[in-house]
Amino acid sequence: MTPPSTASPPGTWAPGLCWRCETDDVPVIWLGPAHSEHHGHAPFVACERCVTRLEELIAAYAVGRSRTS
Template sequence: MDRREILALYEWAPGNCFRCARTDTPTTHLDELDPPAGGHYEARVCEECVLELEDERRRYAERVGSEYKPGRLGPGEA
C-alpha cells in the first residue's frame, strides 16, 4: 500500500499537529486528552506523522508476527 492509499484511510481537516507541532496543515483525529490539571484536548496528527506512525505499526507487526492493517491509529485500535 502506498502513502496515498494509507492517507486516504483517514478523514482530514485543517489543524495543528500534536506530534510535530506543524500548524494550519491537514490533520486527522488521533485521541482525546483529559490532563489531570483540567481541560479537554483533541490530539490531531498531520499526514507526515500518520505515515511515520503507520510505519512504526507495520515494523512492530513484522517483529511480533502479526498482521498489519493500516488505517487504525487512534483510541481502541491495534
C-alpha cells in the same frame, strides 16, 4: 498555536496543529483520544506526514511481534 479541530468528524482532514510534529495550520486527522494522568483526555490529531510515519512504526512493531509469537 491553532488548537486541533474538534468539529470535524472522524476520518475527515481539517486544518489544525499536528500533535506529533507541532506543525500548525496543516490538514490533520483524528487518530483517537490521548490520555494524560493529570489532564484527562484530548483528541490526538496528526498531519499526513506523521500519519505515514506512525503507520511505518506500527508495521515494524507488528513484524517484530509476529517473529516472537
